[in-house]
Amino acid sequence: MKLRFIRRLLACVIGVTGLATSAKSSAQEVDSQTLAVRPMAVADPPLTYSLLPPLRDQIPGNAVVWYGQVYAEQQALLQRHDLWDQIGELVNLPSNDLAENHSEFKWLASQPVHSGVFGSLQKAARSRHCDWQLLNTDEPYFEILLPEVQRARSYARLIVLRVKYQIAEKRFDDALESLQLGFALAKHIAQGDTLVCTLVAIGIEDMMADCLFDWVQQPDAPNLAWALAELPDPLVDLRPGLDAELIGLESTYPLFAQARQIEQRQPDRDDPSRDESQSTPQRRQNWRFVEWSTDQWTGALRDFWDRSDLFGGNRNRSRPALGLLVMEAYPRAKASLIRAGYPAAQVEEFSVAQAIAVQSYNAHQRKIQNLVRWAYQPTSVALAGLQQESDGDAPTPPALPVDEMLGSSIQTVVHRQANVQRKIAALRMIEALRDHAATHGGELPASIDEIEVLPIPNDPATGEPFTYSRDGSTIRIATPDDPTTKLSFRPIEIEIRTQGDK
Secondary structure: OEHHHHHHHHHHHOOOOOOEOOOOOOOOOOOOEEEEEOOOOEOOOOOOOOOOOOHHHOEEEEHHHHHHHHHHHOHHHHOOHHHHHHHHHHOOOOHHHHHHHOHHHOHHHHOOOOOHHHHHHHHHHHEEEOOOOOOOOOOOHHHOEOHHHHHHHHHHHHHHHHHHHHHHOOOHHHHHHHHHHHHHHHHHHOOOOOHHHHHHHHHHHHHHHHHHHHHHOOOOOOEOHHHHHHOOOOOOOOHHHHHHHHHHHHHHOHHHHHHHHHHHHOOOOOOOOOOOOOOHHHHHHHOOOOOOOHHHHHHHHHHHHHOHHHHOOOOOOOHHHHHHHHHHHHHHHHHHHHHOOOOHHHHHHOOHHHHHHHHHHHHHHHHHHHHHHHHOOOHHHHHHHHHHHHHOOOOOOOOOOOOOOOHHHHHHHHHHHHHHHHHHHHHHHHHHHHHHHHHOOOOOOOOHHHOOOOOOOOOOOOOOOOEEEEEOOEEEEEOOOOOOOOOOEOOEEEEEOOOOOO
8 A cells, every 4th residue: 555545545544533523613612521530549659650661661672573573473363354344333432331232342351461462562562662664765755655554553443442341341450551552552653754654643642542531430540640741742753754744755756856956056046155157057067966958857757747646636647738737837937936046047047847846846845844844843833833824825836736735734743633632631630630639528629720739731732721610510621712723622521429429
């Protein structure tokens, strides 16, 4: 399965569930999620529990070896399509519903964690590093095969079912050990140098976070406040996937690799000391640049066009269609390059294909770098910056259709990570409330400021505190405003029950 196909599949297979309902705008009412929880103080010592394998349990080696062993040894399990159809329908059910009405998969909860499919997943989770080696070959970036991505989603579903059965059976130590497999899997998948891996990793973390909403509603469930605070924030590192997007074009198409060489060797157009008396050939020699012939540029342009279906869409990719595009794009490309600061004499010496390629690469890099620079920032800053980019004047588009797939995926990654971070933050607030009630005779705090023992996180999407209100025995956690219309926080209503309540 090629990266392009997985990119198209992502919109269908990775949903943001629980607290986020992206189909609704921030101006609309969103149904609240009601949770009934019981008081429970934090453990002593505070780091009794962890959602990732602690250092004492880690082993040397590359996690990829063990994930590969799961696939190598579990062919019979992984090829049971009827089984996976059932699992796909059950993973979103609450733990108690699953245990009471769907006992056919209870065997997952009792499978030894040190052998079989979970044994290999445990060794992978405990491995000290994870290197997928995706960019260590000459394979074009957008044609990289990613079968491990789909397999990882299958592993995550198995882990979710195992966790939920264990939670329902109040086997909390076992459930925590299983959750470590899932959170480590998300962290490891994100180390793949593609944005597809990043999206899948966020989806897996999202599934594990949903399990914790079942956890907090179980009587006698240990308080995970410090385990949640200890979890890296964010757990999924966006940088490997984002860095790869910056080089995707030049790593896939020789046309843009050569265009980048021109861009990189372009003299400082604002340098007053530049010697304009030198001819263009002399300046090229000073740049140590070996020029392609017109035929080479034309051939590379045709190669791009023949393989441009990597970008999806319904564009006509026949050679006559390319000819029409070139006729329209060439004058615009020249004008755009001159506006960008390229000397007019140099642009006139470019061949038709060269001018179009250089302008397309230049315009695409400006756009994608403007997006990526924000994605590297803290979530609230990133969301505001990306919204600013969206609301600003549209930049000059590339002459070639290279933006049909790329830019929006960066915004999608940041939005989905924000939603998962909100879940973790909300869970930390719930655990803080459970601890407060346990140490104050079951009483709820009148305001969040009364909680002094545990740190209370802000809404990661806004950088501001969640709104907090109390009505009798019910607490409501919400956010007054969402930073973009693509995020919508699902308010949580929490009822703290004493042990005698039903």
